[in-house]
Amino acid sequence: GAVVSQHPSWVICKSGTSVKIECRSLDFQATTMFWYRQFPKQSLMLMATSNEGSKATYEQGVEKDKFLINHASLTLSTLTVTSAHPEDSSFYICSARGARGRSYNEQFFGPGTRLTVL
Amino acid sequence: GNSVTQMEGPVTLSEEAFLTINCTYTATGYPSLFWYVQYPGEGLQLLLKATKADDKGSNKGFEATYRKETTSFHLEKGSVQVSDSAVYFCALYDNTDKLIFGTGTRLQVFP
Numbered sequence: 001g002a003v004v005s006q007h008p009s010w011v012i013c014k015s016g017t018s019v020k021i022e023c024r025s026l027d028f029q030a031t032t033m034f035w036y037r038q039f040p041k042q043s044l045m046l047m048a049t050s051n052e053g054s055k056a057t058y059e060q061g062v063e064k065d066k067f068l069i070n071h072a073s074l075t076l077s078t079l080t081v082t083s084a085h086p087e088d089s090s091f092y093i094c095s096a097r098g099a100r101g102r103s104y105n106e107q108f109f110g111p112g113t114r115l116t117v118l
Numbered sequence: 119g120n121s122v123t124q125m126e127g128p129v130t131l132s133e134e135a136f137l138t139i140n141c142t143y144t145a146t147g148y149p150s151l152f153w154y155v156q157y158p159g160e161g162l163q164l165l166l167k168a169t170k171a172d173d174k175g176s177n178k179g180f181e182a183t184y185r186k187e188t189t190s191f192h193l194e195k196g197s198v199q200v201s202d203s204a205v206y207f208c209a210l211y212d213n214t215d216k217l218i219f220g221t222g223t224r225l226q227v228f229p
Contacts, residue, residue: 006161034217043207043219044162093161095217107217109154112161 006110023094029074030096124220139193141208149210
């Protein structure tokens with residue numbers, strides 16, 4: 001099956017620092033990757049959609065300068081939380097979708113990254 | 119806009135009990151419907167899906183039938199196990215090319 005990994009699985013950082021989270025599709029080429037944020041005991045909120053080689057599309061209310069997304073290759077997307085603050089503490093989950101012909105309307109999810117900002 | 123509504127949890131059951139988690143949706147057109155499961159501290163795993171009316175998705179003893187007339191996709195399992203304890207999310211894939219999730223339902227199964 002399609003496997004998506006995230007790194008790191010958890011990170012603790014000081015307020016004001018930047019944190020980079022990686023999302024990789026291990027056995028397929030992901031033309032589109034999605035970044036979600038999940039607060040405790042709540043649903044997933046889509047933050048942005050990124051297509052390989054183009055700028056990410058952010059959902060309303062998500063600060064693009066705060067959450068930098070790069071999708072430089074068909075197997076890697078990164079989310080950088082810049083100048084992190086305690087309110088950015090959350091569980092960040094990525095998902096990846098392959099090209100047409102491989103379950104195009106199915107997203108494969110990574111295991112998530114728990115970010116704690118002190 | 120398109121949306122998914124799930125029953126609030128937690129749902130607490132004894133092992134071997136019958137499970138139903140209700141899910142209804144609002145959408146234009148013919149969305150694909152999904153159930154995802156999230157175990158503690160983990161990401162989401164696809165449990166089952168259905169892509170058109172009257173389709174039945176099934177996996178690991180769980181089933182859900184795409185009912186267009188009632189706009190529902192209720193999740194059922196005949197006999198739950200302690201290992202089924204998790205959060206279950208109903209979702210739809212609509213014509214905006216996005217997955218729209220329900221709020222999730224926590225299932226707790228006790229021996």
